[in-house]
Amino acid sequence: MAFTRRDFIRIGAMAGGVAAASGLTTDWWSLQARTIPDPKTDGDHVVPTFCELCFWKCGVLAHVKNGRVTKITGNPAHPLSKGRLCPRGEAATALLYDPDRLKTPLIRRAKRGQQVFEAVTWAVALDETAKRMDAIRTKYGPEAFALFTHGWGGSWFTRLMQAYGSPNVAAPSYAQCRGPREAGFTLTFGQGLGSPESIDIENARCITLIGSHLGENMHNTQVQELATAIGRGAELVVVDPRFSIAASKAKYWLPIRPGTDIALLLAWMNVIITEKRYDADYVAKYAEGFDQLAKHVESKTPEWAYPITGIEPQLIRDSARLIASARPASLIHPGRHVTWYGDDTQRLRSIAILSALLGSWGRRGGYILPSAMELPKYPGRKPQQPARAVADRREPSLYPLADETLASGVCDATIPGKAPYQLKGWMVYGTNLMQALPAPQQTEKAIQELDFLVAIDVLPAEITGWSDIVLPESTYLERYDDVWAPAYKEPFIAMRQPAVEPMYDSKPGWWIARELAARLGLHDYFDWQHPLDVVRWRVEAAGQSLAKLRATGVVQGARVPVSEEEGLALSFDTPSKKIELFSSTLASAGFDPLPDYSPHPQPPDGMFRLLMGRAPTHTFGRMANNRLAGAVYPENELWLNTLVAKSLDVKNGDRVTLENQDGVKSLPVRAKVTERIRGDCVYMVHGWGHTANGMKFARHRGASDSELVSRYATDPVMGGTGMNVNFVRVLKAEA
Amino acid sequence: MSKRYAMAIDMKRCVGCSACVIACKEENGLALAAFRSWVEIETRGTYPALALEIHSERCEQCSDAACVSNCPTGASYYARGGVVLVQRELCTGCKACVAACPYEARYIHHDGYADKCTFCLHRVEKGLLPACASACPTQSITFGDLNDPSSDLVKLLRSRQWKQLRADAGTKPNLYYLT
Known part of the structure; x- marks a missing residue:
């Protein structure tokens, strides 16, 4: 009966002319003609390039x-994607086709007492930008104009600044992110870790994460390697106030009291040294200062650390023994976003010292020493040395071990009296400073002091609303950029090339920078017609074929030894030419030569420490407007411990607002009531709570962590801005 | 021997990032609100004795599929490899299958027919992996033929412990979650 009826309908459908003529197959149950649905999303061609949704720069096929x-x-x-992407990279189409994109140049005009943006042609916008940059150059000197930049396309604007004569080029990725790590490792081993980090996760037998939530932060290659390591039986130790995804895979989860990591690290060293579990041969051969270190941590027992960290002595001992048992393939992961408490360089020093005790620097499964493929710089005209030094600190003696410009300091230098000279103009490329810098209240104050602010971006984020001129850039899928050849264990050169023509009236960064240079009388510094001229010169100077690079998106170089096991001889670019467990550099600069624990203020009753992190679908604030990623993760949530939520009468999914110690209030955000977090802190994913009208999808979704970071603790060693020092009250939002 | 397609999903490797979900949406050109796959993260225990179970979920391609037996028009059927498909022209959008599926794997497409995971049979027929398995950065998803003893899938199922979701529903699912 059923069969007859089915057959009847099928014929009816065919009579309607619906049945597809192609792709018919026959199944062996009913011998009935069936079609396999094909969504036909394969391209008629495929363009290899590299991603710009985060900073990892995976190779993609568009x-x-x-x-x-x-x-x-x-x-x-x-080598960085190996054919696999994270959800953000896959969702790049939703950035390219975001209906909210900046579509045309905009100029701020005063009309009938109101400020409005007026859409203008590129000629008008570029003429006006150049005129205002020229005015600053004439009146205050070129040093008074700063560039904030983030992302690979920023190289064209860095070049423009060099030609223009300003030393003030800063990326928030240093003092607001990985800076303390670079300083801590450079002090100890003579070099930093760069990006992608020179670590060998896949060969590690034990991986220790300290506040890093790898797997939720999707550094693609690292997550791939983490899975490989887990598949090979590697053990995990995870130190986190939150039961992260990684913690759920760990042998030991240490739910530490926030702000006490250095105490735990010292106690681990105490166990490893007193139980003689360190690599004595390695330490004797390569390191200096061991006796001072041993004496320093002698009293830092697990029992000492227990009341500080809240981690029971037995758990400290067991985890230390596991960590030591896997050495040298025992990787204490250095993290990336490490600006937490203002003593971050010392915490990263502790991680570096512990790694030295494990003998994991320069060893397989630990820290490896990759090199980059040779890629000569495009010759071009050499810029002159700027007349004045970077304005990112009040006195040159401050933050003596910073080796990059402090974006927060450049922002401060815009407020009178905060720097040797005042900044009067900003160019902001690819970074929403209102969320990338701490204390947006202070950033707004600085902006009010500017003569001129130009933003170059893809989306109308908050920073564009503060700008005098907004220049719409093409996304990475619509433009060429310079080639990239990072230090990596499988060295490579990667190509950025457009998959499609620029949409709307957007233009690639290289074109914008070059047009501005021409209008500023700096065309000599851009003596090429097209970025492919630069790319071709560099690639051919490297002995590679541009045609091959364009066809495959990447050329790989020969692997060189990256560890002692592979025959690499270790050397250390420190003053002593050894691993400096005891840092004479720090001592002579007036800092602790060995890391010490000092307590940080804890939240008062009724308040919670605000912690922030990432969701795998979202890295930067701009991602919050991505409708495809937003289909999976539509808004951030406030993680709140179950018992605490009960005491506050907050139920899972309730809307709450946060008010910090300075009276700053957040937008409403949904509470995620969970056992997976300690009761003394709350947690949210960074980059939400947008207020810009043009971010139509992201606007008023979730709450902004950045806004609540009205305070930060500055790292005296390198100027990093520790942002985990804000306390919030959780208030039920009015319905 | 005929093929019996199945998937093993390694919960030890999976970080629940949803790369599979987005890859599926892009490959199959799904509307923003439509999902053929999704990720569930289940928390067990109380602080600090906790455990998570992370599932990358989709249609289980059941061998005794409630959606097929409950379909009044014969639109739902077993295609090559036992993959359950929907012949769109035959589907009236009556939702009997949506109600019958113990895994809530189906939804009604905006064009009126029931839609769900196809194991990307259009790719598999070309010798490619389903989009989710191909995209997964942690290589948690192993697709293969249960009737091929030399397949990675069968090797994994022989060497690892696994469980199935809602096996009590009795529909003989073909997703295996490695524990």
Whole structure:
């Protein structure tokens, strides 16, 4: 009966002319004609390039069909993606086709007492930008103009600043992110870790994460290697006030009291040294200051650390023994976003010292020493040395071990009296400073002091609303950029090239920078017609074929030894030419030569420490407007411990607002009531709570952590801004 | 021997990042609100004795599928490899399958027919992996033929412990979650 009826309908459907003529197959149950649905999203051609949704820069394949990008997949030939992408990279189509994109140049005008943006042509916008940059150059000197930049396309604007004569080029990725790590490792081993970090996760037998939530932060290659290591039986130790995804995979989870990591690290060293579990041969051969270190940590027992950290002595001992048992393939992960409490360089020093005790620097499964493929710089005209030094600190003696410009300091230098000279103009490329810098209240104050602010971006984020001129840039899928050749264990050169023509009236960064240079009388510094001229010169100077690079998106170089096991001889670019467990550099600069624990203020009754992190679908604030990623993770949530929530009468999914110690209030955010977090802190994913009208999807979704970071603790060693020092009250939002 | 397609999903490797979900949406050109796959993270225990179970979920391609037996028009059927498909022209959007599925794997497409995971049979027929398995950065998803003893899938199922979701529903699912 059923069969007859089915057959009847099928014929009816065919009579309607619906049945597809192609792709018919026959199944062996009913011998009935069936079609396998094919969504036909394969491209008619595929363009290899590299991603810009975060800073990892994975190789991707953009599938293009009828002039539209249908999907993005990983480039199997690219060492950083190995054919696999994170959800953000896959969702790049939703950035390219975001209806909220900046579509045309905009100029702020005063009209009938109101400020409005007026859409103008590129000629008008560029003329006006150049005129205002020229005015600053004439009146205050070129040093008074600063560039904030983030992302690979920023290289063209860095070049423009060099030609223009300003030393004030800063990226929030240093003092607001990985700076303390670079300083801590450079002090100890003579070099930093760069990006991608020179660590060998896949060969580690034990991986220790301290506040790093790898797997939620999707540094693609690192997550791939973490899974490989887990598949090979590696053990995890995870130190986190939150039961992260990584913690759920760990042998030991240490739910530490926030702000006490250094105490735990010292106690681990105490166990490893007193139980003689360290690599004595390695330490004797390569390190100096061991006796001072041993004496320093002698009293830092697990029992000492227990009341500080809240971690029971037995758990400290057991985890220390596991960590030591896997050495040298025992990786204490250095983290990336490490600006937490203002003593971050010392915490990263502790991680570096512990790694030295394990003998894991320069060893397989630990810290490795990769090199980059040779890629000569494009010759071009050499810029002159700027007349004045960077204005990122009040006195040159401050933050003596910073080796990059402090974006927070450059922002401060815009407020009178905060720097040797005042900044009067900003160019902001690819970074929403209102969320990338701490204390947006202070950033707003600085902006009010400016003669001129120009933003170059893809989306109308908050910073564009503060700008005098907004220049719409093409996304990475619509533009060429310079080639990239980072130090990596599988060295490579990667190509950024467009998959489709720029949408709307957007323009690639290289074109914008070059046009501005021409208008500023700096065309000599851009003596090429097209970025491919630069790329071709560099690639051919490297002995590679541009045609091959364009076809595959990546060329790989020969692997060189990256560890002692592979025959690499270790050397250390420190003053003593050894690993400095005891840092004479720190001692002579007036800092602790060995890391010490000092207590941080804890939240008062009724308040909680605000912690922030990442969701795998979201890295930067701009991602919050990505409708495809937003389909999976539509808004951030406030993680709140179950018992605490009960005491506050907050139920899972309730809307709450946060008020910090300075009276700053957040937008409403949903409470995620969970056992997975300690009761003395709350947690949210960074980059939400947008207020910009033009971010139509992201606007008023969730709450902004940045806004609540009205205070920060500055790292005296390198100027990092520790942001985990804000306390919030949780208030039920009015319905 | 005929093929019996199945998937093993390694919960030890999976970080629940949803790369599979987005890859699926892009590959299959799904509307923003439509999902053929999704990630569930289940928390067990109380602080600090906790455990998580992370599932990358989709249609289980059941061998005794409630959606097929409950479909009044014959639109739902077993295609090559035992993959359950929907013949769109035959589907009236009556939702009997949506109600019958113990895994809530189906939804009604805006064009009126029931839609769900196809194991990307259009890719598999070309020798490719389903989009989710191909995209997964942690290589947690192993697709293969249960009837091929030399397949990675069968090797994994022989060497690892696994469980199935809602096996009590009795539909003979073909997703295996490695524990």
